Amino acid sequence: PITEITDLSSLLLRMLTQCQPLYSSGKVADYIPALAQVAPQQAAVAVATLDGKIFSAGAAQQNFSLQSISKIFGLVMAMNRLGDGLWQRVNMEPSGQPFNSIVQLEWEKGIPRNPVINAGAILVADVLVSHYSASKTAFLTFLRRLTGEEAIYADQQVYLSELEHGNRNAALAYLMKSFGNIEAGVPQVLEHYFHQCATAINCEQLARSLLFLANRGVQPHTNEQICSRRDAHRVNAILSTSGMYDQSGEFAFKVGLPAKSGVGGAIVAIVPQFGVITAWSPPLNRFGNSVVAMQLIQQLADELGLSLF
Ligand code: GLN
Numbered sequence: 282p283i284t285e286i287t288d289l290s291s292l293l294l295r296m297l298t299q300c301q302p303l304y305s306s307g308k309v310a311d312y313i314p315a316l317a318q319v320a321p322q323q324a325a326v327a328v329a330t331l332d333g334k335i336f337s338a339g340a341a342q343q344n345f346s347l348q349s350i351s352k353i354f355g356l357v358m359a360m361n362r363l364g365d366g367l368w369q370r371v372n373m374e375p376s377g378q379p380f381n382s383i384v385q386l387e388w389e390k391g392i393p394r395n396p397v398i399n400a401g402a403i404l405v406a407d408v409l410v411s412h413y414s415a416s417k418t419a420f421l422t423f424l425r426r427l428t429g430e431e432a433i434y435a436d437q438q439v440y441l442s443e444l445e446h447g448n449r450n451a452a453l454a455y456l457m458k459s460f461g462n463i464e465a466g467v468p469q470v471l472e473h474y475f476h477q478c479a480t481a482i483n484c485e486q487l488a489r490s491l492l493f494l495a496n497r498g499v500q501p502h503t504n505e506q507i508c509s510r511r512d513a514h515r516v517n518a519i520l521s522t523s524g525m526y527d528q529s530g531e532f533a534f535k536v537g538l539p540a541k542s543g544v545g546g547a548i549v550a551i552v553p554q555f556g557v558i559t560a561w562s563p564p565l566n567r568f569g570n571s572v573v574a575m576q577l578i579q580q581l582a583d584e585l586g587l588s589l590f
Pocket of ligand 1 (some may be wrong): 381
C-alpha cells in the first residue's frame with residue numbers, strides 16, 4: 282500500500298491539524314532549563330523515503346534539540362570503532378525503567394542494560410572519547426556526512442544548561458567508573474555526552490540522516506555503507522525493544538517500528554525497506570516521550586499499515 286501513495290503531504294497535514302488538541306496533555310522538559318524555554322505549541326512531521334523523496338508538514342525545518350536521539354549516532358560510531366567488544370561493556374536488554382534510572386546499574390555491576398538509556402549512552406560516550414582524538418568534532422562530522430548539511434551544530438546554550446544541571450548523569454558515570462567500566466575521565470565523558478545531546482537539527486534532516494537503518498546500513502543518497510548490515514539489524518532490534526524507554530512495550534504494541542525518542546520532543550521511527558518517519562512537538566508524557574509525536578507516528582503507521590509485526 283505504501284508504494285501507491287505518491288503524495289503523503291496532504292495526509293501529514295491532516296494528521297497534524299487533528300493532533301493539535303493534544304499539546305496541553307504533555308509538559309515541556311524543564312529539568313534542563315534551556316529546554317523549558319521552547320514554545321510548547323509547535324509540531325512537525327517528515328517522512329524520508331529510500332528513493333530520495335521527502336514529505337513533510339508543520340515546522341519541519343525548525344531546529345530542535347536532538348537529545349536522546351543522539352544515542353543512535355553515538356552507538357553506530359562506537360560499533361564501527363569497537364566491534365563486538367562493545368557488548369562486553371553494555372547489555373542489549375530492555376530496562377523497563379525510566380531513561381535516567383540508576384538502580385539496575387548497581388545490581389548489574391556497572392554494565393548498563395542497553396545503549397539507549399542514559400547509562401548506556403554515557404558508556405558509549407566513553408568509547409568515543411577514548412577512541413577518537415576529537416570525539417565531539419567526530420560526532421558532528423558524522424551527522425554532517427549523514428545529512429549532507431554542513432550547518433548541523435551543537436547548541437551552546439543547551440550544552441551549558443545540561444552541564445550545569447547534569448548531576449544525575451554524573452552519578453551514572455561515576456558509578457560505572459567505580460566498577461571500572463569507564464576508561465576516560467568522567468568530566469570529559471559527560472562533556473561529550475551533553476555535547477551530542479545538544480545537537481540542533483530539524484525533522485527533515487533527521488529523517489534523511491537515518492535512512493541507512495532502513496536500508497541495511499547503506500545511505501541511499503550517497504550509496505555509502507555507514508555500518509554493516511548486521512549492525513543495522515542490531516540497532517533496529519535495540520530500538521524496537523528499548524528506544525522508547527519504559528513505554529517501549531506500548532509503542533511496539535501500538536506502532537510496531539524501531540523508534541527512538543528524545544526529551545527535545547522528537548521521535549524517529551525506522552520503516553525497513555521504505556524510509557524514516559520523524560515527528561516533533563515539545564510537550565512530553567510522563568515517560569519523557571512527546572505526546573503529539575507519538576500520536577503522529579502511531580496514526581501514520583496505522584493508516585499506511587507499517588507495523589513490522
Ligand atoms: N540529555 C538528556 C539527559 O541526559 C537526554 C534524555 C532524553 O532525551 N531522554 O537527561
